[in-house]
Amino acid sequence: MFETLLTLLGKASMASNYYDQIRTICQQIETLEWLLTPIQFAPITHFDPKVHRVDQKANLYLQKASLDVQNMIAIEVAADGNCLYNSIICLSGNKASTPSKLRVRSLIELVKNENFYHNRFAHIVGPVNEAIKNIARNFSFSELYEIAALSNVLKCNIQSVYPTIAYCSDLNIMNNTFEHAQCSIASKTICLFWTHTESEIEARRSNVGNWSPNHFVPLLLPSDNSQSQNYLAQPKISGSGSTPTKATTKNNTLTQVRIPEFNADHNEMQPFQVPSTVITTTNEITTPRTNRRLQLAETCASVESTIVEHKRMQARERMAAKRAAATPEEAERQRILARERSAARRATLTQEKAEQQRTL
Template sequence: MRLQFRPTQVFDETKHVVDMIAKKYLEKATGDLYHLVPIEVTADGNCLYHSIVLLMNNPAVTTSELRVRTIIELVTNENYYENMYSKYVGPVNIAIKAICKNYTFSELYEIAALCNILQCNIRSVCPKIDFQQYMAIWDNVFTPVSPIIANCNIVIMWSHALNEKDAREANNGTWSPNHFVPLISSGIRNDSNNGNQSTSLAVTPEKRAFKNNTVTQIRMPEFPSSPSRRLRSEVNIGNNTAQSISSDSIPKEKNDKEERRQIQLEKKRDRSRSSRMNETEEQRQIRLQKLKE
């Protein structure tokens, strides 16, 4: 049974909290988003699904349900997603295995799949920070696969749980997103004439719109390289401060050790991802081939 998705489109101070860190990142994104504000969601690896749940405003729908529906969609239409996106983010079968683990950070496959699940156009927004060619695909409008017709529009931004300075310090001076937040209207601008407060999804001439089985291209450069899928969970801001280990609390000691282990794993994965960002096209093809084997 399909979900009924009628997303919240306007900021409500009684329900929403502005993500001040993401607001700074939004300033470095495409300039036509000034009327939108980023809303705070939990940074636990399920942030893309938290964003949808917040917009859905339906307590009966959980992040776990959305993750399972995403897996089913990707498995059902595996060939389509492989043909469309594998050259950017690696084999879809590898991605599906990662998605099966709860709290695993989401990427392009999940965004594309959610378009079908929600019958919705999703504008994916990425701040122009340390921009590389492969990142252009992150800044696009994704649409459902025919015959599904979108009945609404939402905007999701790639962000980070830390401010840019701290994020760079944790990742050897480089920045890459590890968080998603929803963008909704501040209520200042209304793009429709009939009172329907639907967020504008205007596509600039530098973007691609992914629709059905083809890519509509408008003066878009080639994408020579792309990092492989990040199999990681987001770093929660509160977990970045080292906690003292209480000698009389065994459960707390175990939790602290686990937090430190997760932080070390996150740093290791970020270093690995940073090295892949500088690989040549030949090195990238070799790596992707090994993943398929």
């Protein structure tokens, strides 16, 4: 679903009035309340060698960060342009989440609270509308705006860690903790590190001697075997006491399947009937999903029609501007051409169609 929405947003970012189109799409997505439920984010805090891989290059850069994080471990995530979102997914331990979902949610947050983010960061990292244009494009590199937006999307504080390489006072904002709007003492904090996929020497060599980050990785504390917070408890399956059941797997979900009973006296199998409650439950499960898909399809169609209408309006405005700027001779020439095109169309019409047009 979010992949489809991100594709629409990416198309809108290519338009000349990209901001208006992106804002319209985001406002339409906001009406899908079932799609924008609060994200349950319970971040992992400790390194697990069975799950995580160490990013050796990032670990070297980490030695040039502030002392309070140098004991942490940089975790390897895909460097595909979605590394910020990959880092969040890594810390969540929830593989069901996707970069597209987090990117769209961040974009909606920025559009919805544009003034807040503009007043806070525009003087440091540029106008928010340019950032919104960039975020709408999948696999585009992330910046400070997205870190600040994600803290509110996830309801989690984010500590941004930046290495002291070619450091100046303007970069102080990069070494900062971004607190979400409902921050409290109980709020959790995660660490994200600005790094590079190449060593410092190679990075400078390919950038005219300068160094700037091109990658994000999450930071975790060293593993602590006495704690088990990094391991998810296995769900327990309980069966019914009276009816024989067996556990089966469907779509990675354990389900109890009813087994028909046999008549011990006559050694005959009783006809197996599906209880009406099962049918009702099935309908209750599938119907909302179907409705949501239909609603999403309608929203996508509405968004696409909005984009088409924007393009038509732009075309009409361009034509009006051309007519207004035309000299009398050019205007007359355009009228002559229009009459010739109209005559050519009429000549190709059949007698019946021509009669219909005259009647209309």
